[in-house]
Amino acid sequence: MSRIVKGPSGKPLALSSAGWKHSAAVRWLLLLLFVLLFYMSISPRLVPETYDLTLNAKSDKDIKAPKQLQDEKATFEAQEAAAEKIGPVYPIVALHNELLVDELFARIDQLNQEDQVTFNEKVDIFKGDIPMRVEKYVTDFVASNKGSQSYSDDLLAEMKRVVTAQSYLVPEETFYKLPKLTSDQLSAMKTVTRDIVRKLTKEPITEAETARTKVAELVNASTLPTKTERETVQELARLTIFPNKFYDKQATDEAKEQARKDAPPVVIKQGDVIVKSGQVITQDIYDQLVALEMLKERKTYWPQVGVLLFCLLFTLALYGYGELTASSAAQKRTNAQWLMLLIVFALNLLFMHLAALAHSEQWPYVGLLAPVALGSMLVTLLIDMHLGMVSALLFSLLASIVLNVEQKQVFDFHYGFVTAVVSFTAVLAIYRASQRSSILKAGIMVSLFGSIAVLALMLVDQEPDKTQIVQSIGFIFSSGLLTAVLVIGLMPFFELTFGILSALKLVELSNPNHPLLRKLLTETPGTYHHSLMVGNLSEAAAEAVGANGLLCRVGSFYHDVGKTKRPLYFIENQNGGENPHDKLEPKVSASIIIAHARDGADMLKAYKLPKQIRDIAEQHHGTTFLKYFFHKVVKQAEAQGVECAYSEDDFRYPGPKAQSKEAAIVGIADCVEAAVRSLNHPTVAQIEGIIGKIIKDRLDDHQYNECDLTLRELDKIAETLKETVIGMFHSRIEYPDDKEMKKLKEKQS
Known part of the structure; x- marks a missing residue:
C-alpha cells in the first residue's frame, strides 16, 4: 500500500x-x-591565492607559498656549482708496455741472427724498424679498443696524440750497439727492461719524461755486467715508457652532468615566506609568483x-x-x-x-x-x-x-x-x-x-x-x-x-529497568507479558519484509503503556477476577479502552521517548472498530425497544492510521497475540485462520492506506506470524494428528 x-x-x-x-x-539547497x-x-590545496603585485613594486604583506614548488633558478645555480666542483677526469689506460718490450727484443734477436745481413744494414734496419714498431703498437691499441666500452673514442684519440707528442728519440749510437748483442745478453736485458717498464708504468703517468728520469737508477741497480748492456736497456726502457693517464673530455662532461643530476633541487616549501612585507618584487620573485599562479594579472x-x-x-x-x-x-x-x-x-x-x-x-x-x-x-x-x-x-x-x-x-x-x-x-x-x-x-x-x-x-x-x-x-x-x-x-x-532512533538507542530503551517498563511490569504484569510476546512476533514479521525489526520489538514493549492508568479494565490484568466492564455502559467501556492509545503516547512524550516509539503507541490500533461494545450497545437498545443513539464511528479509535510499516506490523501482532492467547488449545488451522482474518479485516477497513505495506508484504507477514506463533505456543497447539491419536486412544480404552 x-x-x-x-x-x-x-x-x-x-x-x-x-x-x-x-x-x-x-533538497536542492542542501546539495x-x-x-x-x-x-x-x-580549494585551499588546489587553487592558490592571488595577489595584485607588479614588477619593481613593494609588497604590502608577507606572501607564503601555497604549495611546494621547485625554485628553478636556484636549482640551476646549485647544479652548476656542483658541476664546477667536478675537475677534469683523467682515466688510466693500460697499454701493457711490457708486451712492446717483448716485441722489440724479439725483433733485435731475430735480426742479429741473420748472417746474410751486414752490420751496417742491421744498423739501418734498426733505425727505421724500432721507432716504427713503437708507433704501430700504439696505433694497433687504438684500433683494437675503438668502439669498446672500456675507453671512449675521444680518450683514445687524446691518448694517441699525447703519446705521439711525448715519444722518445733513441740516440743514434744505441742502434750501433744492438747488432753486437748476443741472444743470451738480449734475454737478460729483456728481463731487466720488462721489470723496469712494468714497475714505472704501474703508477699514473701524465708526463713520460718524469718516469724516464728514473730509468737510469733502476738500470744501475740491476745485475747487468757490461756498460753496453746497461746503456742499451736504458734507452729501450725510455722508448717503451708512455704516458698512461689522459684527459677524457667525454667522461668529464658525463661526470659534470651526473653532478648536476645528483644535486638536490632547491625547493620552496609550502608555507615558506617568498616575499616579505616591504620587499621589492624583483624579476626572480616575480617569476616565482608566476610559477605559483599567485598573480591576479596572470590569474586563470x-x-x-x-x-x-x-x-x-x-x-x-x-x-x-x-x-x-x-x-x-x-x-x-x-x-x-x-x-x-x-x-x-x-x-x-x-x-x-x-x-x-x-x-x-x-x-x-x-x-x-x-x-x-x-x-x-x-x-x-x-x-x-x-x-x-x-x-x-x-x-x-x-x-x-x-x-x-x-x-x-x-x-x-x-x-x-x-x-x-x-x-x-x-x-x-x-x-x-x-x-x-x-x-x-x-x-x-x-x-x-x-x-x-x-x-x-x-x-x-x-x-x-x-x-x-x-x-x-x-x-x-x-x-x-x-x-x-x-x-x-x-x-x-x-x-x-x-x-x-539509532540501534544503540533502541537497545537502551529495551532495558527492563527503564522507569516505564518497570511501571508496566509492576502495575500491569499481564500487559507486560503481552507486550513481550508482541515484540517477538512483530520483530520477526518486520525482518521478513525489510522493516526495522528492532524498532518493532522495542515499540511493542511500550505500545500498551497507557493501560497502566486503568490496568483492571484490560482482561490480561484481571487474573480471572471480576470484569469491571460488566457494570459499565458500553460507551464508557469503549472510551476507557480507546483512551489507552492516546494515554500511552502522552506518557511516552512525558518521559521524552523518541517520536517513532510514540507513533507506534498512538497508531497501532489505527481507526479500528470496537465491535464487541458496539454490538452490546445495539443489543441494549433493541432490548429497550429504542433506536441506538450511537454509530460505528463512536466506537472507533481516533487514529491516526499507521503511518509506517513498523506501526502497522505492531498493530497486527498485537491483535494476533491477543486472539491466539484467548484460545485454550489452538490448532494450526485456527491460527492461520485468525491471522488471515485479522489482516483481511484491517485491509478491508482501509487501515493500511497511509503506510507503505504491499499485499505481497502482508502475505509474508501472515506467514511469518503463523510460524512464530506456532513456535511460541507449541505446547498448546493441537495438530490434526494429535486429535486423531486422542480419538484412537479413547477407542482403545
Missing part, C-alpha cells in the same frame, strides 16, 4: 508540501551546500573549474548512491537525513584541516592523527550502512587532498589508502552495534587495522626510518581511540537534535 497524504479537500497533497523534510527546494563544503575544503580560472567539477562529482556520487539504496528499501531519504549528513561531513573535514595545520618538519605524519573514520562511523550508526560505505570512499578521496600538505600530486595515495582502510573498517565493525561499548570496540579495530596499513606503507619504503614508523603508528592508533571518543560524545547530540 502506498502512502497517500490528503488535504482538507480530500485531494492528495504534493510531496513538496509535506514540510521541509520533503521539500524539493530544501548546493554539499558542493560549497567540498569546494571550501579542497581553470583550477577553480577543475575543483568545482570535483565537488560536483563528489556530491552526485553521494546523492545518487544515497537515493539508489533508499529506493531499494521503498523509503526515500528525508532532508533531515541529508542535513545531518552535511553536518557529519563538515565535522570530519574540520578535523582533517586541524590535523593538516599541525603538520611540521618535526611531525611530518601528524595528519594520521585526524579521526577520519569519525564520519563513516556516524553515518553508519545514524543513517545506514549503504551511505556509510559511500561516505568512506569519499572521505578517502577528500583526505588524500586535504592532508596532502606537500602537494607533489593532486592526491596523496598514502593518506587516501590509510583513510580507506580505517573508514571501511569502521563501517564493518559498527553497522550491527547493539550497545555503546561496541563503539569503543570499533575504535580499537580502527586503530589496529590502521596501524597495519601504515606499517605496510612504511615498510614498502626502501629504507624505512624506525623513528618515523613508531611516530606514524602512534598517531594512527591514537586516531582510532579518538574516533571512538568523539562518536560516543556526538551520538546524543544527533539523536536529540534530529530525533534519530
Whole structure:
C-alpha cells in the first residue's frame, strides 16, 4: 500500500508540501551546500591565492607559498656549482708496455741472427724498424679498443696524440750497439727492461719524461755486467715508457652532468615566506609568483573549474548512491537525513584541516592523527550502512587532498589508502552495534587495522626510518581511540537534535529497568507479558519484509503503556477476577479502552521517548472498530425497544492510521497475540485462520492506506506470524494428528 497524504479537500497533497523534510527546494539547497563544503575544503590545496603585485613594486604583506614548488633558478645555480666542483677526469689506460718490450727484443734477436745481413744494414734496419714498431703498437691499441666500452673514442684519440707528442728519440749510437748483442745478453736485458717498464708504468703517468728520469737508477741497480748492456736497456726502457693517464673530455662532461643530476633541487616549501612585507618584487620573485599562479594579472580560472567539477562529482556520487539504496528499501531519504549528513561531513573535514595545520618538519605524519573514520562511523550508526560505505570512499578521496600538505600530486595515495582502510573498517565493525561499548570496540579495530596499513606503507619504503614508523603508528592508533571518543560524545547530540532512533538507542530503551517498563511490569504484569510476546512476533514479521525489526520489538514493549492508568479494565490484568466492564455502559467501556492509545503516547512524550516509539503507541490500533461494545450497545437498545443513539464511528479509535510499516506490523501482532492467547488449545488451522482474518479485516477497513505495506508484504507477514506463533505456543497447539491419536486412544480404552 502506498502512502497517500490528503488535504482538507480530500485531494492528495504534493510531496513538496509535506514540510521541509520533503521539500524539493530544501533538497536542492542542501546539495548546493554539499558542493560549497567540498569546494571550501579542497580549494585551499588546489587553487592558490592571488595577489595584485607588479614588477619593481613593494609588497604590502608577507606572501607564503601555497604549495611546494621547485625554485628553478636556484636549482640551476646549485647544479652548476656542483658541476664546477667536478675537475677534469683523467682515466688510466693500460697499454701493457711490457708486451712492446717483448716485441722489440724479439725483433733485435731475430735480426742479429741473420748472417746474410751486414752490420751496417742491421744498423739501418734498426733505425727505421724500432721507432716504427713503437708507433704501430700504439696505433694497433687504438684500433683494437675503438668502439669498446672500456675507453671512449675521444680518450683514445687524446691518448694517441699525447703519446705521439711525448715519444722518445733513441740516440743514434744505441742502434750501433744492438747488432753486437748476443741472444743470451738480449734475454737478460729483456728481463731487466720488462721489470723496469712494468714497475714505472704501474703508477699514473701524465708526463713520460718524469718516469724516464728514473730509468737510469733502476738500470744501475740491476745485475747487468757490461756498460753496453746497461746503456742499451736504458734507452729501450725510455722508448717503451708512455704516458698512461689522459684527459677524457667525454667522461668529464658525463661526470659534470651526473653532478648536476645528483644535486638536490632547491625547493620552496609550502608555507615558506617568498616575499616579505616591504620587499621589492624583483624579476626572480616575480617569476616565482608566476610559477605559483599567485598573480591576479596572470590569474586563470581553470583550477577553480577543475575543483568545482570535483565537488560536483563528489556530491552526485553521494546523492545518487544515497537515493539508489533508499529506493531499494521503498523509503526515500528525508532532508533531515541529508542535513545531518552535511553536518557529519563538515565535522570530519574540520578535523582533517586541524590535523593538516599541525603538520611540521618535526611531525611530518601528524595528519594520521585526524579521526577520519569519525564520519563513516556516524553515518553508519545514524543513517545506514549503504551511505556509510559511500561516505568512506569519499572521505578517502577528500583526505588524500586535504592532508596532502606537500602537494607533489593532486592526491596523496598514502593518506587516501590509510583513510580507506580505517573508514571501511569502521563501517564493518559498527553497522550491527547493539550497545555503546561496541563503539569503543570499533575504535580499537580502527586503530589496529590502521596501524597495519601504515606499517605496510612504511615498510614498502626502501629504507624505512624506525623513528618515523613508531611516530606514524602512534598517531594512527591514537586516531582510532579518538574516533571512538568523539562518536560516543556526538551520538546524543544527533539523536536529540534530529530525533534519530539509532540501534544503540533502541537497545537502551529495551532495558527492563527503564522507569516505564518497570511501571508496566509492576502495575500491569499481564500487559507486560503481552507486550513481550508482541515484540517477538512483530520483530520477526518486520525482518521478513525489510522493516526495522528492532524498532518493532522495542515499540511493542511500550505500545500498551497507557493501560497502566486503568490496568483492571484490560482482561490480561484481571487474573480471572471480576470484569469491571460488566457494570459499565458500553460507551464508557469503549472510551476507557480507546483512551489507552492516546494515554500511552502522552506518557511516552512525558518521559521524552523518541517520536517513532510514540507513533507506534498512538497508531497501532489505527481507526479500528470496537465491535464487541458496539454490538452490546445495539443489543441494549433493541432490548429497550429504542433506536441506538450511537454509530460505528463512536466506537472507533481516533487514529491516526499507521503511518509506517513498523506501526502497522505492531498493530497486527498485537491483535494476533491477543486472539491466539484467548484460545485454550489452538490448532494450526485456527491460527492461520485468525491471522488471515485479522489482516483481511484491517485491509478491508482501509487501515493500511497511509503506510507503505504491499499485499505481497502482508502475505509474508501472515506467514511469518503463523510460524512464530506456532513456535511460541507449541505446547498448546493441537495438530490434526494429535486429535486423531486422542480419538484412537479413547477407542482403545
